[in-house]
Amino acid sequence: MESSDWELVQKCQAGETSAFQELVSRYQQKIFMVILGVLRDREDSMEVAQEAFFRAYRKIKGFQGGSSFYTWLYRIAVNMAIDAQRRQKRNPLEFRENMDSVLEEQHEVEKDPFANVHDKELRASLSAAINDLTAEHKAVIILRTVEGLSYKDIGEILGCSEGTVMSRLHYARKKLQGKLKAFL
């Protein structure tokens, strides 16, 4: 019978790295997807996702089961993604944009990691509109849309009230709606 998250956490706390490996295997894709939604870059997201699990490993002895393991883990991952995006914004973005456009000319790199969405124009506009959101607004959109988390869980992850989650979602959706009027 499959062990619950809490059972695996307790084994980690007792020093069993294999239990942590099982937790990583359960959540690696979800964590990666959340971070990818914020950072919009596959390589960076992989890197940050691995760091997020490493940080969780270091802090796991302090996890007492007050919240569910996955909301605790998401909190670590989302905070790291937000920090990473702030660092990204401090670097000149024109480097990446230039590199992408240069490589795209040679069709050697998929500029957009979400290449299997068919409507290219909508995809491009939606992608650009998401990129314009702040990291915090991106995070609520990702957690709601990708993970289907409740406002309560999202609030726990982001360390804010349900009311704040609702108003951030409302603001983010309004902004996206404004930019995509032609497609909606």
Added chain:
Amino acid sequence: MTNRCEDMRDRMGAWLDGELSRSRFEEIRVHLESCSACREERRQLEKLQASLKELLVAVPSNVSFERFWPGVEQRIERQRSWYENLLGWARDLSAPPQLAWAVPAVIVLLLLGVFSLESFFPGSRLAGQRNNFANVESIDAFGRNVAVLRENETKTTIIWLYQNQEGEDESTGEKSEAGPSF
């Protein structure tokens, strides 16, 4: 648009998410039956949600998680060996008292060594943060396009050559227009 409609629309997202109280949910449901403008707002929001889901939920093509756990494990191992080295060093420090004078002496010698490192290993990283940016003083790409790209965090300079629009074969070696000079 009435104030009532504005209030309804402000909560439309939460209504679609199923996050409103029973009474609030009913209020909006009833309102939608008679307000075409709010119905249009609902339609737009639903379409936005669907597009977002399609864009964000699809796992990017060719993403492999094969190296994911090894990457995490490597970080754990690195930290472990750092701890073990530190413990070993701490153990050595509590060695017999006759050697205790050697510890401050070694530290002083190490510090002096680090400060004089540049003379022994010019350009070594330990000698101080080097500016790794390269300045391209001139370039001739013999007909290919050139992009010079610099990235701040790693201080990397990349000179990238790519084909021109006409897809000229590099092996012709024909020099078309002069490449950019910097």
Added chain:
Amino acid sequence: MSLPGKRARRVLLFSIACCLVSALGGAAETTSQIVQVKIGAILASNKGDEFDARLAPLEKQLKLMKYRSYRLLKEESQKVQRKGNATFDIPGGRSLVVTPQESGTKQLALRVHLQQGGKPLTDTTVRLDSGGNFLLGGYPHEGGALVISISATAQ
């Protein structure tokens, strides 16, 4: 803690003095005539997800290019006099000539000439700090792109 003996104190003081002298002696800049040039020829492609472990020191730089796979094809180092030519054979029938120009110890100017089958591909002069590197790439190779890391250190 017992104090070191007289002899041990003398040895310690002498060692400290040696380090100070060498530090002061090294402070004066002299222009070295020998430059060590190191190149790495790397295949960047989207075939597979392999990252060659030998490229670990360059990982952050290479991943800026957003390819999925990086493989070291060749690594070579040569010592050359200033104004002399260091010639490297590069996979794909290419040849790279690096010529350090006259400059100081801390900064180097390199003339870099890449050719293939006798035809010139790139001719560039790059100035960088001694010990630094830059990447030259974009040449089609084996379904991906050839990237050359070039570094130079004044000896």
